[in-house]
Each structure stands twice: as structure tokens, then as C-alpha cells.
Amino acid sequence: MKKLVLYLADLVNPKDNADFNPKLPIARELVRHIMKKITFEILLLIYSNFLFSQSKVEKLILTKDSDTIYWNKYKNELITKYNFEDISSKKDEIVFKFWSFGTCIEITKNDTLINGNLTYFVDEVDEFSKKHFKKTFNLKGETAKEIINLIEKTEINKIPSDKFIKGWQHGFDGIEYIFxxxxxxxxSFKNYWSPNSHENLEKAKRIQKFVDEIYxxxxxENLSKQFSKEIPFRSYSYNGGSMVVSKIMTQEEYRKYKKEKRKSKRQNK
Incomplete structure (x- = not known):
């Protein structure tokens, strides 16, 4: 095989002192054709492997106890608005995400490596601007591991979305949890409306207990206080909600604040 490769290479790039052979041009053309064919087949193989890997991603199955009719759209809007990474783009062995009221907790697991973070996000409520603010706190390894253990111990992922649970009601007020x-x-994509309002349902009590425990x-409690201190807005809400939080200011602070806002508005025109 080695001799054949050397021979073919010599045909394509003959030595300067080699005797002329009238068959060499034909042989060289044949070698070039073979090399082009080999290159094409290699590229085709690489492309086929790429398509195969893509098809494996597309085979991700949505569990039958999931409910994506309304809240999945809401979650996607949060991802776009606050620049979160979509769970579908992650390559980890296990990914868990918890969403609720300006909060997102994410846990990833790869073999024995477990990571996690908690993100808070708010919207500015102001007549001059509509900005957003978020901050992510990385969780310690043992904290992330404790959450994974909680998920496994409670078997929380085996509880179906609330629309599949008999007796689970919905309303306009309350808190929505997304898992x-x-x-x-x-x-799986599951949502639960105000489980603490369904004390007569065993699954609702399990969900609420899980939420309390993960918090x-x-x-x-301490991380949210730290986040609140860093919010750069005078007034804000959690994702455009009806409840508005405003910081207390003296008259002098408020006049200064309004002056800065007007200046900022003129600069942005």
C-alpha cells in the first residue's frame, strides 16, 4: 500500500530528472480523478453524519402529560425578552428549569457534574423608558446537587401538568409555576396554577411543597434581597405584571431622578 501511494504521488508530481513516459499524462489525470472522488466521498460522509446528528435532536419526544397550549408561548417570550438560553439548545444529560414570577432556576447534570443558577428579572415602569434588568446567581455545586436529589426523591417529574389533574381549577389571580x-x-413542559389554593388535591400539595423546598x-430569600438592592429602577414590575414596586425617594432625590430621565430621553431621540 505504501509503495502504491508513493507511486501515485510520483505520477502527480514527478521528479525533475525522471524519464519522460508518454503514458504519464493519462496516469496523472486518472490519479486526479480518483483523488477528487475520494474527497467527494469523504465530504459526503461528513455531511451524512451531520444530518444524522440533527435527526437525533429532532427525535426528542414531548411527554404525553405535558401541556404547551398557552404557557409555552409565554415562556418563549421570556426567553426572547430577557435573553435566556432555550432548554432545547442544551446538550446536557439532564436539564431542569423552574419558572415563576420573575424567577428562573436552572439545573444541569452531566454524569457526576451538576451545575445550577438562579436568575431574577424585572421590567422598568416609567413614562420615559421601558428597560429590563436581570441578574444571575450561580449556585454552589452542593446546592445544585441537593436540588437534583429533591427532583429524584419527590419524583416531581411524574406529576402531570395541572390540566390532567381532576379537580384542579384555574383563575385570573395567583401564581403560575412552570417546570x-x-x-x-x-x-416535558408542565404548568401549575396556584397549587396552594388546592389543598384538597394531593398532587397540588406535593407541587407546593417542592416549590417551597427549592426556594x-x-x-x-437572601438572594432576592440582594437582587432588589441592585435594581437600577425607581419603579418596576415582574414581567409586566399588575403589581408595581417603587423605591421610596425624598423630594430632592425624585427631582434629580426626573431630571436624569428627561436628559436620557433627549439623548435617545
Whole structure:
């Protein structure tokens, strides 16, 4: 084989002192044709592997107990608005996402490596501008691991979305919780409206207990206070909600604030 390769190479690039052979031009053309064919087949193989890998991603199965009719659109709007990474683009073995009221908790697992983060996000409420602000807190490894253990222990992913649970009612007020869970082959999207308002339902109590526990593990109370101190807005809401939070200002602080806002508005024109 080695001799054949050397021979073919010599045909394509003969030595300067080689004796002329009238068959050489034909042989060289034949070698070039063979090399082009080999190159084409290699590229075709690479492209085929790419298509195969793409098809494997497309085979991700949505679980039958998921409900994407309304809240999936809402979640996608949050991703676009606050520049979150969509769970479908992640290559981790396991990805869990929890959404609620200006909060997103994400946990990823790859073999023994477990990571997580908690993100808060708000909208400015102001007559001059409509900005957004978010901050992500990386969770410690042991914290992320504790959440994974909580997911596995409670088997929370086995509880179907609330529309499949008999007796679960919906309303206009209250809190909506969204759970996303993705493996290499499956994806689930489930939502639960105000489980604390359904104390007569065992599954609702399990969901509420899980939510309370995940907030506790993340130390959400202290992190939310830290986030609130860093919010650069005088007034803000959680994703355009009806509840508006305003910081207390003295008259002098408020006049200065309004002056800066007017200046900012003129500069942005």
C-alpha cells in the first residue's frame, strides 16, 4: 500500500530528472480523478453524519402529560425578552428549569457534574423608558446537587401538568409555576396554577411543597434581597405584571431622578 501511494504521488508530481513516459499524462489525470472522488466521498460522509446528528435532536419526544397550549408561548417570550438560553439548545444529560414570577432556576447534570443558577428579572415602569434588568446567581455545586436529589426523591417529574389533574381549577389571580425537564430523548413542559389554593388535591400539595423546598435550598430569600438592592429602577414590575414596586425617594432625590430621565430621553431621540 505504501509503495502504491508513493507511486501515485510520483505520477502527480514527478521528479525533475525522471524519464519522460508518454503514458504519464493519462496516469496523472486518472490519479486526479480518483483523488477528487475520494474527497467527494469523504465530504459526503461528513455531511451524512451531520444530518444524522440533527435527526437525533429532532427525535426528542414531548411527554404525553405535558401541556404547551398557552404557557409555552409565554415562556418563549421570556426567553426572547430577557435573553435566556432555550432548554432545547442544551446538550446536557439532564436539564431542569423552574419558572415563576420573575424567577428562573436552572439545573444541569452531566454524569457526576451538576451545575445550577438562579436568575431574577424585572421590567422598568416609567413614562420615559421601558428597560429590563436581570441578574444571575450561580449556585454552589452542593446546592445544585441537593436540588437534583429533591427532583429524584419527590419524583416531581411524574406529576402531570395541572390540566390532567381532576379537580384542579384555574383563575385570573395567583401564581403560575412552570417546570421544564429534558433528557437526551424526552422533554416535558408542565404548568401549575396556584397549587396552594388546592389543598384538597394531593398532587397540588406535593407541587407546593417542592416549590417551597427549592426556594429554601437556593436561599432565595437572601438572594432576592440582594437582587432588589441592585435594581437600577425607581419603579418596576415582574414581567409586566399588575403589581408595581417603587423605591421610596425624598423630594430632592425624585427631582434629580426626573431630571436624569428627561436628559436620557433627549439623548435617545
Amino acid at each position: 421544564e425537564y429534558k433528557t437526551k430523548t424526552e422533554y 429554601r435550598i437556593c436561599d432565595s
